[in-house]
Amino acid sequence: MVRRLVAARQGRYRRGSEGGFTGTIEQVAGTSGGLRGMNGTQRKLAAGLVAGFLTIVALIMIANAESSIADLHASGAHIRPDLVWSWEWTSMIAWLSVYPLLWFGVATIRPPRFSWPLIAAALVIGSLIASGWHIGVMVVLRRIYYDAVGQGPYHFFGVVDDRLLYEFRKDFATYLQFIIIAAVGQWLIARAATPPNADASPRTLAVADGAVTHLVPVEEIESIASAGNYVEIAWGPRTLLHRATLAAVEAELGEAFLRIHRGRLVRRAAIRRIEIDKSGDFTVELASGAMLRGSRRYRPAD
Helix, strand or coil, X not given: CHHXXXXXXXXEEEECCCCCEEEECCCCCCCXXXXXXXXXXXXXXXXXXXXXXXXXXXXXXXXXXXXXXXXXXXHCCCCCHHHHHHHHHHHHHHHHHHHHHHHHHHHHCXXXXXXXXXXXXXXXXXXXXXXXHHHHHHHHHHHHHHHHCCXXXXXXCCCCCCHHHHHHHHHHHXXXXXXXXXXXXXXXXXXXXXXXXXXXXXXXXXXXXXXXXXXXXXXXXXXXXXXXXXXXXXXXXXXXXXXXXXXXXXXXXXXXXXXXXXXXXXXXXXXXXXXXXXXCCEEEEECCCCEEEECHHHCCCC
């Protein structure tokens, strides 16, 4: 148990001169959940959003390609199907290559950090940049593909009048869709950072004291010790006697508390330091300054 606590709190130990261990555990403020501050729920949600987004993009690409092939065939135009497919996959690759920039822009340029006029201006400027990037990457990829399959040079201009304006009108619609997807995705991920019961009342433990029942906030309990058919609860400067077994209280409080001795629990978040002597037993220092002894039975073998 001590090892798990050390891993969770990023502790560090050094071997003493007599073969025992001494050291400290420092509580580090930060965001739980690992990569880039996301918790497990956020990571799963982000993975699902990415998978869904790529699936939708693939379906749109397939639908557009098959529709274009059918329209060209109906009009009597003879264009190889692989070339029609190349128009779609090069366009999608170009959009996917610029999407990280769009995601970053949505995360950075947003209210209340920026005023709405500035956001509108950034939206317009961003559309020009995104469209220019999309067209440039798309044209390069198509020229490479056309040369690779022996089709000859790919010509971007001359097919449609005002080709840049024509492409920008199409790109702007796609750009707005991608911006909306990014905004919704970031909102969902941020929302997942807050547990569903975050706004609920703090968790409490009901402790009867004669005619009075104390609703003790669990986060204010520092340690709990067995006392026969009762347990002694250290709550700030007070010690409350609660009729329950230590095992029952441990099961009720869950992972927030750690058993350091056959007859004692401590709240994990209250631990400030652990000192381990050469016998394997250890001393736990709590936030209040209390020093409690722990048994080597409750720490795994090294």
